[in-house]
Amino acid sequence: MQLPLERGPISRHVIATLANGEEQASPLALGTGAVVDDADTQLALWTIYELHYRGFDGIPADREWDLGLLTLRRDIEARFERELRDGTRDRLVVVPSDGDIGRQLMDLVAADDSPSPAAFLQRRASREQLLDYLRERSVQQLKESDAQSFVLPRLDGPAKAALAELQYDEYGGGRPERLHATLYADALDAAGLDRTYGAYIDDVSALSLACANAMTMFGLNRRLRGAAMGHLAAFEASSSVPSRKIAAGMERVGFPDAVAAYFHEHVEADAVHEHLASSDICGAMVADDPSLRDDVLFGAASCLLLDALSGGELLERWTSGLEQAS
Numbered sequence: 001m002q003l004p005l006e007r008g009p010i011s012r013h014v015i016a017t018l019a020n021g022e023e024q025a026s027p028l029a030l031g032t033g034a035v036v037d038d039a040d041t042q043l044a045l046w047t048i049y050e051l052h053y054r055g056f057d058g059i060p061a062d063r064e065w066d067l068g069l070l071t072l073r074r075d076i077e078a079r080f081e082r083e084l085r086d087g088t089r090d091r092l093v094v095v096p097s098d099g100d101i102g103r104q105l106m107d108l109v110a111a112d113d114s115p116s117p118a119a120f121l122q123r124r125a126s127r128e129q130l131l132d133y134l135r136e137r138s139v140q141q142l143k144e145s146d147a148q149s150f151v152l153p154r155l156d157g158p159a160k161a162a163l164a165e166l167q168y169d170e171y172g173g174g175r176p177e178r179l180h181a182t183l184y185a186d187a188l189d190a191a192g193l194d195r196t197y198g199a200y201i202d203d204v205s206a207l208s209l210a211c212a213n214a215m216t217m218f219g220l221n222r223r224l225r226g227a228a229m230g231h232l233a234a235f236e237a238s239s240s241v242p243s244r245k246i247a248a249g250m251e252r253v254g255f256p257d258a259v260a261a262y263f264h265e266h267v268e269a270d271a272v273h274e275h276l277a278s279s280d281i282c283g284a285m286v287a288d289d290p291s292l293r294d295d296v297l298f299g300a301a302s303c304l305l306l307d308a309l310s311g312g313e314l315l316e317r318w319t320s321g322l323e324q325a326s
Contacts, residue, residue: 001198003056004047008040010076014047014069018059025068035079036087037309039206045080046139046201046209048073049216053143054197077217081224084214088301095297101286102279105230105300109237114308117315118242121249129318130249134191134259135200136314140212141184142197145170147219148232154225155281157288162280163229166273183262190258191250207310214302226292229285230299233277238304240271 003019006012010028017025035041050056051064063069091112095104121133145167152163172178185195194200218228247263286293 001050001054001056001196003059004043004198004201006040007043008038010040010072011043011047014044014072017066017069018047018056018063025066025072027068028072030075030079034083035076036083036210036306037206039209041076041079042206042209042213043201045073045076045213045217048076049213049220050198052216052220053146077221080210080213080217084302084305085298087305088298091301091304092297097293100283101293101296102233102275102283104297105233105278105282106237106274108297108300109234109304112238112304112308114304115312115315116242116307117311117318118245120315120318122245122252123249125249125253125318127253127255130253130255131191131193132318133246133314134188134193136204136208136310138184138188138193138200139198139204139208140215142181143212144180144184146181147215148228150216150219151225151228154222155285157284159229159281159284159288162276162284166232166276166281169273180262180265183265187259187262190256205310205313207306207313211306211310214306218299218302224295224299226282226285226295227299227302229277229281230296230301231303232299233274233282233296234300234303236277237274238307240267240274243267 003015004011006015010030013028014025030041035045048069051059051066051069055061055064091108094111095108117133121130125133148163149167152160152167155163168174170180172180172182176182185197189195215228215231218224218231243263243266247260247267250260250263282296286296
C-alpha cells in the first residue's frame with residue numbers, strides 16, 4: 001500500500017517523516033481544535049496505526065516503533081479519548097452502576113435513536129450513493145475484526161475463549177474465501193470498485209477514519225481492553241437490522257449478488273455475535289474484574305456516538321440536494 005496524500009500539517013509531518021526515511025520523527029505539537037472530525041489529525045493517526053497492521057510500500061517494518069511517531073500517537077490518542085469520553089457522558093449518565101452488564105449493553109444500544117443511513121440506503125439511495133457508502137466503509141471493513149484480535153492476549157478464561165470463538169467466525173471459520181474482510185472485498189469488486197486494501201483512504205471522510213481509528217486505539221492499548229470489547233458488543237448488537245436494509249438497497253438498484261451477500265452474512269452472524277460479545281465476553285470480563293465495567297460501557301457508547309456522527313454526515317451529504325429541490 002502506498003502512503004496516503006496529506007490533508008494538513010499533522011498528516012504531512014507523519015507522511016514526510018516516513019517517505020524521507022528520517023531516523024526518527026521530530027516532535028510536533030497538536031493544535032487546540034477537536035480531533036474527532038478533523039481529517040488531518042485522523043489521517044495522521046490512521047497512518048501511524050497502519051504501521052502496526054500491513055505497513056506501506058518501501059517503509060521499513062521497524063518504523064512501527066519510531067519513538068517520535070509513538071509520542072505523536074499518544075498525544076492524539078489522549079485528545080481523541082478525551083473527546084469521546086466527553087461526547088458519551090450523556091449516554092452513560094443514565095446507566096446504573098451495577099446490574100447485568102450484558103443487559104445494560106443491550107439497553108444502551110436499544111436507547112440509541114440516532115438517524116441511521118440504512119433506511120435511506122434501502123429505499124431511496126441512488127446507485128452512486130450506495131457506491132459512496134461502500135467506499136466510506138472500506139477503511140474499516142477491509143480489516144474487519146483485526147483491531148479486536150489485539151485484545152486476545154490481554155484476556156483469560158471464558159472471555160478469551162468467547163472472543164476466539166467470535167473471531168474464528170469473523171475470519172471465515174477456517175475458510176479463507178469466507179473471511180469477512182474478503183467478503184467485503186468481493187462486494188467492492190462486484191460493484192465495480194477497487195478491492196485493494198487502503199484504495200480509498202484519500203477519499204473517505206474524517207469520521208470514517210475516526211470510526212476505524214477508535215477500534216484500533218481501544219485494541220492496541222491494554223488499559224482500554226474493556227472499551228474494545230464494549231465497542232465490539234455495541235457494533236455487533238446494532239448491525240444486524242441495518243445490514244438487512246442495506247442488502248435490500250443493494251439488490252434494489254441491481255448490483256450483483258456478491259454485493260448484497262456481504263450484508264446478508266451479517267444479518268445472521270451479528271445476531272449471534274451480539275449475545276456472544278455482550279454476555280460471554282463483556283459479562284465474563286466484568287465478572288472477573290468489576291473495575292472494567294465503566295470502560296466496557298464507554299466503548300459501547302463510543303461506537304454508538306461515532307456511528308451516529310458518521311451516519312448523520314452521510315445522510316446530510318446524500319439528502320442536501322433532495323431538500324433543496326423539494
